[in-house]
Amino acid sequence: MERVPAVRRRRLGEELRRLRDLAGLTSGEAAKRAGWHQSKVSRIETGRSSVRPEDVATLLDVYAVRDRDLRELLATLAGRGYQRGWWHDFRDVLPVEYRDFITLETGACRARSMENSVVPGLLQTPAYARALTREVMPHLTEKEVEALVDVRIARQAVLHQDRPLELSAVLDESVLRRTVGGREVMADQLLHLEQAASLPQVHLQVLPFTAGGHQGLVNSFVIFSFPRTADLDVVVVDHLTSSLYVDRKEDIAAYGAAFARLAARALPRADSTDMITRIRKEVS
The missing domain is CATH 1.10.260.40 (lambda repressor-like DNA-binding domains)
Structure with missing residues (x-):
């Protein structure tokens, strides 16, 4: 990597x-x-x-x-802010790859995210993040879990700053139906997604099961774009134990095209919000 x-x-x-x-x-x-x-x-x-x-x-x-x-x-x-970002206070618990990811996220102006298994970190509630962290990393102490949850929530500030990050997220329907942390936690998480979907800087779509197989089933990924020039775009592809950073122009173009196809197959924003609401009522 x-x-x-x-x-x-x-x-x-x-x-x-x-x-x-x-x-x-x-x-x-x-x-x-x-x-x-x-x-x-x-x-x-x-x-x-x-x-x-x-x-x-x-x-x-x-x-x-x-x-x-x-x-x-x-x-x-060139490195300014890389060592002195807010996440530096969590360096003892954050893997270096996670710090790298936050560095990109903090400097980006736009993120296009395809998620096939869990709610994107920028849209998670504390309870959902806590339950997910415990389940994915059962070896962590409670203190370490809470530190990672604090980081997850602190990351969300990029959506509410003066120049907020523009987030376009396509979620596979399985993300909404996987009950992380129990029914109450999941119901609150789905309500949070409904509220987030109303933000002008968040473009949230659901890819329903009826869409069949799709490219996003292979790996979740995020495309980060930066101010002023598209030549600095970077793709982050999730793997089981690490993340792959892709920056070749040909690869970035391929991921961009894949995201566009996924968004085209996904439900429109209003219909996506309606589906989230329906599933939340089923869970509640």
């Missing part, structure tokens, strides 16, 4: 190379203006070495990039 830092370095390098080309400079000319050796620019652009936010700022100055949002995004990809 390739970790986010490697993915982000390569994506950052590609974007910096694109900006250099737009500025009409060779890597040697860029290095000279930055006061560096040409090999440093090459290592940064190929993602072979880490890069400090200060170095990114230097290159952006050389390329006359003044867009504040783009500068902020590229500084984040």
